[in-house]
Amino acid sequence: MRTLGHWMPIGGALPLRPGTTVEDVAGELRHHLSRHPTLRTLLRIPAGGGTPTQEVHASGVSLLEVYDTSGADPSDVAEALAGRYRDTDLDFTVEYPIRMAVVLRDGVPSHVVALISHFAADGAGAQAMLRDVAARSSAPVAGRQPLEQAQWQASPAGRRQNESALRHFEGILRTMPPARFRAPAGPERPRFWRAGFDSAALPLALRALTARTGADPSAVLLAVFAMAVHATCGIDPVVVRPLVSNRFRPGLADVVCTAVQAGLCRVPVAGLDFDDVLPQARRAATTAYKLAYFDQRDLFALVDRVGAERGERLEIGCFLNDRRDPSAGGPEPTAGEIEATLSRSAFGWVVRRAAPGFEPMILDVEDTATGLRCTAHTDTAHISPADTEALLRHLERIAVACAVTASAVRSG
Numbered sequence: 001m002r003t004l005g006h007w008m009p010i011g012g013a014l015p016l017r018p019g020t021t022v023e024d025v026a027g028e029l030r031h032h033l034s035r036h037p038t039l040r041t042l043l044r045i046p047a048g049g050g051t052p053t054q055e056v057h058a059s060g061v062s063l064l065e066v067y068d069t070s071g072a073d074p075s076d077v078a079e080a081l082a083g084r085y086r087d088t089d090l091d092f093t094v095e096y097p098i099r100m101a102v103v104l105r106d107g108v109p110s111h112v113v114a115l116i117s118h119f120a121a122d123g124a125g126a127q128a129m130l131r132d133v134a135a136r137s138s139a140p141v142a143g144r145q146p147l148e149q150a151q152w153q154a155s156p157a158g159r160r161q162n163e164s165a166l167r168h169f170e171g172i173l174r175t176m177p178p179a180r181f182r183a184p185a186g187p188e189r190p191r192f193w194r195a196g197f198d199s200a201a202l203p204l205a206l207r208a209l210t211a212r213t214g215a216d217p218s219a220v221l222l223a224v225f226a227m228a229v230h231a232t233c234g235i236d237p238v239v240v241r242p243l244v245s246n247r248f249r250p251g252l253a254d255v256v257c258t259a260v261q262a263g264l265c266r267v268p269v270a271g272l273d274f275d276d277v278l279p280q281a282r283r284a285a286t287t288a289y290k291l292a293y294f295d296q297r298d299l300f301a302l303v304d305r306v307g308a309e310r311g312e313r314l315e316i317g318c319f320l321n322d323r324r325d326p327s328a329g330g331p332e333p334t335a336g337e338i339e340a341t342l343s344r345s346a347f348g349w350v351v352r353r354a355a356p357g358f359e360p361m362i363l364d365v366e367d368t369a370t371g372l373r374c375t376a377h378t379d380t381a382h383i384s385p386a387d388t389e390a391l392l393r394h395l396e397r398i399a400v401a402c403a404v405t406a407s408a409v410r411s412g
Helices: 022-035 074-087 123-135 146-153 156-175 201-213 217-233 274-291 296-310 335-339 385-411
Strands: 009-015 041-044 053-056 064-068 098-105 108-117 192-199 238-245 260-262 265-267 318-322 346-353 361-368 371-379
Touching: 009 074, 009 123, 022 064, 022 098, 022 108, 022 123, 053 146, 074 098, 074 108, 146 156, 156 265, 156 274, 156 296, 192 201, 192 385, 201 217, 201 274, 201 335, 201 371, 201 385, 217 238, 217 265, 217 274, 217 318, 217 385, 238 274, 265 274, 335 385, 346 385, 371 385
Parallel strands: 064 098, 238 318, 318 361
Antiparallel strands: 009 108, 041 053, 098 108, 192 346, 192 371, 238 260, 238 265, 361 371
């Protein structure tokens, strides 16, 4: 939160079903808070700073705000309110990490605004919240709740998991290049830029490579991403932090919490083609997924210690967030079908701002109705806008070239 400068809210404004009352919405908020400990957790920060602790409250009070549109469009009022909620700091020492409001039109509930801090719930956790409130079950919530997670993390088994992760991370930190990208001349003003790149060819190319190799789709994307980073800046090996959902771990499938954590993996690329990079990416991804459950403070301390011993500042801020639907698929496309979609690619800068900040590079890859959208959140003190655009275009170019070449070889 200190690094990024905001409370990382997810959610927004939605229209309500006809007949919904204010008390219905209050009941939903009451249900969420009563059922899910992360939503009634506050931070306790020692006087003079130091390491915060978390306190889960057995009971408490949360505010549901109610707004009347007074003749304005209720959807506009709801969106404006959601924006104000996002942009207003949340004090985690006194405010629970959820904000909700009801917007009325002529005294009748029209929209609900609901935002939750990403520190309290990730996307899967938010979906679990919705399923739970729809069921209105009174049975105890399933899964390993946060207090139980903390107990396991402090247990011998939990410490072994953490120590295994740190040993793996230290091996990477001692041998990696210190920077992830070419150093720009200086940060832009404003400093933090976000780019969007829409591609219809990229998902077809990735699908073709996945079908040909039989590899996990995430490993295929990691391999292509590593090749694109290397093509952009020439740095090798490429060190990436893939965002990993730990929902596969015992008891975490349906818990309302943030189970996503960024691992750390190293992918050699220089002088290799896709068929050589992919096995490296598969091994790196498998290890990263297995070990992406650790104490983040220990990783920060390790980066500082190893950097001091090397006499260099180590930068590991290159994140890959594969948000694609793993069940999506289709027939393997031909080279001609892939190439025919290239003209539909579109790049553009969508945000330039001074605050709140971004990590050096976070690339989100997600499905759209017409292909894939790649969103690059960048800190221009670490990667230039020109290199960001080059990276996104290399991602598509390399995937298409590898897929088309493979298709031509099989056809020949």
